[in-house]
Amino acid sequence: MISLKRIYTTFGLFLIILILGVVGFTSWYTVDESEQAVILTFGKIDEGISQPGLHFKMPWPIQDVRKLSKETFSLQFGYKEENGEIVEEFPQDTKMITGDENIVLADLVVQWKITDPGKFLYNAEDPRNILYNATSASLRGVIGSSKIDDVLTSGKAEVEAKVRDMLTELLTDYNIGISILAVKLQDVELPNAEVRKAFTQVTDARETMNTKINEANKYLNKRKQEAEGEKDAIISMAEGDRTARIEKSIGDVAVFNALYNEYKKQPEITRKRLVLETIDQVLPNADVYILNDDGGTLKYLPIRPLEGNNPAPQTKATEQGGSDKK
Numbered sequence: 001m002i003s004l005k006r007i008y009t010t011f012g013l014f015l016i017i018l019i020l021g022v023v024g025f026t027s028w029y030t031v032d033e034s035e036q037a038v039i040l041t042f043g044k045i046d047e048g049i050s051q052p053g054l055h056f057k058m059p060w061p062i063q064d065v066r067k068l069s070k071e072t073f074s075l076q077f078g079y080k081e082e083n084g085e086i087v088e089e090f091p092q093d094t095k096m097i098t099g100d101e102n103i104v105l106a107d108l109v110v111q112w113k114i115t116d117p118g119k120f121l122y123n124a125e126d127p128r129n130i131l132y133n134a135t136s137a138s139l140r141g142v143i144g145s146s147k148i149d150d151v152l153t154s155g156k157a158e159v160e161a162k163v164r165d166m167l168t169e170l171l172t173d174y175n176i177g178i179s180i181l182a183v184k185l186q187d188v189e190l191p192n193a194e195v196r197k198a199f200t201q202v203t204d205a206r207e208t209m210n211t212k213i214n215e216a217n218k219y220l221n222k223r224k225q226e227a228e229g230e231k232d233a234i235i236s237m238a239e240g241d242r243t244a245r246i247e248k249s250i251g252d253v254a255v256f257n258a259l260y261n262e263y264k265k266q267p268e269i270t271r272k273r274l275v276l277e278t279i280d281q282v283l284p285n286a287d288v289y290i291l292n293d294d295g296g297t298l299k300y301l302p303i304r305p306l307e308g309n310n311p312a313p314q315t316k317a318t319e320q321g322g323s324d325k326k
Helices: 004-026 117-122 127-144 148-152 156-174 193-265 267-282 312-320
Strands: 028-031 035-041 053-056 063-069 073-077 079-082 085-089 095-097 103-114 178-189 289-291 300-302 323-325
Touching (some): 035 117, 148 156
Antiparallel strands (some): 073 103, 079 085
């Protein structure tokens, strides 16, 4: 028969081994690269976040550890997507009224992550649901103050920015340890086919107008460039003509000065030479005859037939003749 003392001894050893096992297995923990952890001491969160690696702590139940993912999460507002396909839609969430009293259907994706695990775990019972409701409130607030044209066409980027700012402000007030990384509108459309068709026609007309305006501006710029080129060409030609005229005037002045110097030396000969050169320039095809009135038999000397053979006597005869006539 087993004695009572032996039973107590066996139970004590078992209890000691159990306590040592709990202490050994709960005094350390590891944090993966994709995780973040917080320590709870008697249920109260310690300050700081445990970084990836091996860590030691007080054994359970003195201290406990809570691990959360560091990944980026996607909130699908207005629909549910699995494996890249939409499996469910929530039109009651996406139907909204714009600032100019039109109805649109809008859904979006919110990229978010947990930046404070302690607040995420204990400041709210369901932080994901709070995020969804805050997203709905932000989107409805922005679309409710925007015009339908901006929401459906060129104003999507502005709507996304405003939703992100408003959502960030709400989550800061809620203090649930969530940070917003990006907001992206998915589909913004009109509620029925007839309205969509009418709006599409308006949009097409606006695009056509913008295309025509762009083409007109392109043609205007082209004509301006051509006009600028023609203006530069005319200015360049005028500058060249001015330079040529100045150079020609300088040359004419030099020629005149040279003639004047020769005229001062031999006035009569220079005068006759200038007269004959002027006649040759004005009447290049005229026949010039030099007459001699000394009473002899020879009344004229035919210069033209002799020019091709010996042009020198013409100058000599001209300079020595008694009188010149045409």
